[in-house]
Amino acid sequence: MEGRHGQKKEQAESTEALKARQEREAVLVDSKKRDNDALRVTTSLLRKSPDYYTIWNVRRTILQEGFLEGADAETGDKIYSNELEFVQENLKLNPKSYFMWNHRRWCLEHMSNPRWDKELAMVSKFLELDARNCKRYIIRQLDLQDKVSSDKILERAQSEFDYTTTKISQNFSNYSAWHNRSTLLGKLADDMTEEERQATVDNEFDLVKNAIYTDPEDQSAWLYHLWLIGRESRSISILGSSVISFHPLEIVVAFDETVKFVNPPTVSTMVNHLPVPLAGEWKATGTDSTLGTIWIFQQAPGAEYGPTVELVVFEDDVCSFRLGARLHSAVCFELETVEKDLSKISGRLGRLVVGKNLMCDVTKRIGHVPDPDGTLDTQKENRKHTVTSLTTSDSLDDRTALLEREIAVVRELNEIEPDSKWPIQILSMLLSELRQTVRIHSTQAKLLDDECIELQEKLITIDPLRQERYEDRRTQLVFGRETLHLIKDGKRFPEVEFEEDLPPSLDLSMRGLTHIPISAYLVHLHTLNLDSNAITSTRFIRNLLNVRHVNLANNMIKRLEGLQHAPSLEILTLENNLIARWEDVVAGFVFWGEGKLGRTGGHVKVLLGNNPVVENEGGEYVLEKRWEDVGEVGLEIQWKSEELRLAEEALVAAEGVASTSESHMEAIRRVSTTVVEFDAGPGTA
The missing domain is CATH 2.60.40 (Immunoglobulin-like)
Known part of the structure; x- marks a missing residue:
């Protein structure tokens, strides 16, 4: 059986062996012995189980308190050198052990004169067994030693960069080599002319294009491709x-x-x-x-x-x-x-x-502020656009040209491999980046939004294991498209701002939303319709400070939360959700005393028809003791569906059936502090 990183998993220990091992560990950990016998026990255990991290910790304690304490530099270095040899022997058994590399690093950091060049040579040999190692760490230590000599640092960086090229050519899936390449390239680019930098960028795009066309489903090259393109840093607005x-x-x-x-x-x-x-x-x-x-x-x-x-x-x-x-x-x-x-x-x-x-x-x-010139424009700094992760430019055209070129590359690959998920994901990301370069309300912006949403819907179909991730991303895109009219037209960068005249109502019903990505967009609303989505939480309501009516019917809500900061809320429609317990209704209101409603004595009507809680309680409201914490707030809960109630009222109007009216009134309870007022309808005593 394969374990992490391709390592074979050892068979599970028997109960007897596990118990014996735990007893040995307990004795060793509790022991105060810091002598050769204690050290030999750790040696024996670690040769059998190199990933036994508790014993590595015990071994370091024994060395520090029993052998290194009071030792001079020469004696200490000799002890550390013996440890390095011990670790090197064990690494042959499992070169991917984090705990052994950590112990080796501990030794080197505490030596008075570590041989980093020798360590680099040793690590390079282990690269043939495992590409993941502490080589980058050793390079950093050598660079620190040579910090006064930039030529040595650049020479070493170029050597390592060439080495990553070799490793990538052997295996395009070598994520460690791709990642190391990105750190080295940034260092080398500082010493390049503009022409050399541009030539390097072109070569990198050719290399990564070769990799993604060879294996479109390998993520390593795609992640490097995204790094190479770069992303615009977005300002807070x-x-x-x-x-x-x-x-x-x-x-x-x-x-x-x-x-x-x-x-x-x-x-x-x-x-x-x-x-x-x-x-x-x-x-x-x-x-x-x-x-x-x-x-x-x-x-x-x-x-x-x-x-x-x-x-x-x-x-x-x-x-x-x-x-x-x-x-x-x-x-x-x-x-x-x-x-x-x-x-x-x-x-x-x-x-x-x-x-x-x-x-x-x-x-x-x-600092210094010039005299106002009568305009309403806030002072802004000049903005540079990321052309790639290696360069920036004052020209937005440069950024746009790069994105359009790489989008064309990914589209071409997508036509060849239409059901490969990584090209679709990258295409969506690049289209979103391009979206930030156009005017908010432009036709191109709408087309880009629509295509990104379609790509997420395709991902949901071809990669169902990650359905929730794609649905959340689709929700962000749909929400952004449907609320775009609330934002002033202009570039996305550097900031966005509300329109002058904001509508009091917004209909987001039947949009397939799983959540509300930026609830601050809705702070001005009086009415919000979210009927027939896939929303699971009401927490976003805490930011709807002006809302009167929220329709969350036909969603996936199990519990009420965040209502204490909705000072204007009058009607909350929750029909056809998944609320199964009355305490999950109460949870939304117990903190009203700390919110605006608790101070103003507001009245809220909650529609709970066709929730499991109604069936569980047989259609009867059960008063919980926790209602005592609600405060001076009127609460009316209706558990019969509004559709049925309206149908019954229509029947009453048509035929004058008094019993129907009584049926409706029996489906309503009113709560104020600790008092339940039950109105059973006309004619009741």
């Missing part, structure tokens, strides 16, 4: 800002991805004609208030704000979990607070220029 409450003042900022605040954004106000900071606290929605896509600033008790409030988010205020992602420029919003009727104003904050006309002195944060 502030989609927009709005006010959701004046008493106290609450300001919402929506980001297009999950972020953390390094510094709290600056909120300033005018008091007695003087700009002053407005005291308050920033929190993200969700269970962790320190990160999220939606952030809320709430005015501190007793703090006062004037007729104008300004919010400034600086580039270094925000960080993302994506490596290198940052806010492209400082962003400022201004709010006039004279009109406080949210039904009469949009609540959106106007975006301003970041200049000397702000309340706060931004020059202390971003």
Whole structure:
């Protein structure tokens, strides 16, 4: 039987042998002996089981505390040299053992004068047995020794680069060689002229093209191909800002991805004609208030704000979990607070220029700022586009030309191997990269979106084992396409922003969505229709601060979560889902006391018709003790389907059947704090 990395698995130990081995290990670990006898025991065990990592740890302890403690450098080096010979003998049995290579590395790092050149020669021999090894680590150590001699470092890098060419020509599936090649190439490119760099890039594309045409299903060459093309680093975007409450003042900022605040954004106000900071606290929605896509600033008790409030988010205020992602420029919003009727104003904050006309002195944060020129454009830096992983260019045309060329290569291969999954995946990725270079609302953008979605649907068909991955990617693409009208037209880079006039309703029914990728896109909605999808979680609702009605009928939801941050929610439709227990309904409401609803005493109607919970309880609502934690909130649960209820009402209107009305009322319970009000219909005592 083959194990990891092609190694043959040893037969499972018998119960007796396992017990004996565990007893020996226990005695050895618990023993305080640090002498030759203890060391011989570890030698015996490790010759039989080289991957016995616990014994390697014990062996190091014995050496450190029994032999190396107090030893001079010469004696220590002799002990380490003996260990290197011991490891080298064992490596012949299993050259892929991480634990032996780790022990060998430990020895070398603690020697007073390790022979890295000798070690490199030894490792090169083992390459014939196994291509995965610590050779890159040894090269780094040699480079550190020669850091004052760049010629030696470059010579060694060129030698290793040529060696990867040999190994790849022997086996295109050698991932280690491809990966090592990418690190070496970046080092060598620094010393190349522009012409040499371009020639090298062309040669690399020829090499990788030969590899992917030889074996389209091998991922090693494809991953190198993606690295060679490079990916544009996308900036964090502030989609927009709005006010959701004046008493106290609450300001919402929506980001297009999950972020953390390094510094709290600056909120300033005018008091007695003087700009002053407005005291308050920033929190993200969700269970962790320190990160999220939606952030809320709430005015501190007793703090006062004037007729104008300004919010400034600086580039270094925000960080993302994506490596290198940052806010492209400082962003400022201004709010006039004279009109406080949210039904009469949009609540959106106007975006301003970041200049000397702000309340706060931004020059202390971003350096010299020129006098404002009357425009509303935020200051932006010049952007370079990644042409390949080796070069950048100021020209977007260079980036576009490269992507179009490589897309043509992959299309050609896809025609030859139509059911090979890797060419389809790479084509989808490259089309998505090309998508970032065109205008958001262009015809080309729509065609690229549609093709990427079709490719994911094909992957679902030909690679069912990874169906969930492809469905999630398809969901991201469909969601992006269906919400595109919410974003201002323009380039994707450097940032995206909400349109000025946002619709109050959005219909995403029957789109095959498995989740909501960027719920911050929906923060302004009053009505959201997600009927007939494959959504499994309600957590995204925590970011829908303005929503009144959410339709999640005919999905795959098993439990309610995230509802405590939906202050305006009035109707939640959950018919035909998979909710099987009443406690999974309760779970969505027990934290209302910590959210807006718990403070405002909102009323929510929940439609639960045709969920397993209704059948499990025989159509009767069972009050759980945990309802006592809900707070002063009215909750109406209807377990009869809305379709049946409407049909019964129509029958009543047509025939005047009183019993039908009674049947409907028996399917409703109202909960307020710990009181259950059961209305059985007309005529009941």
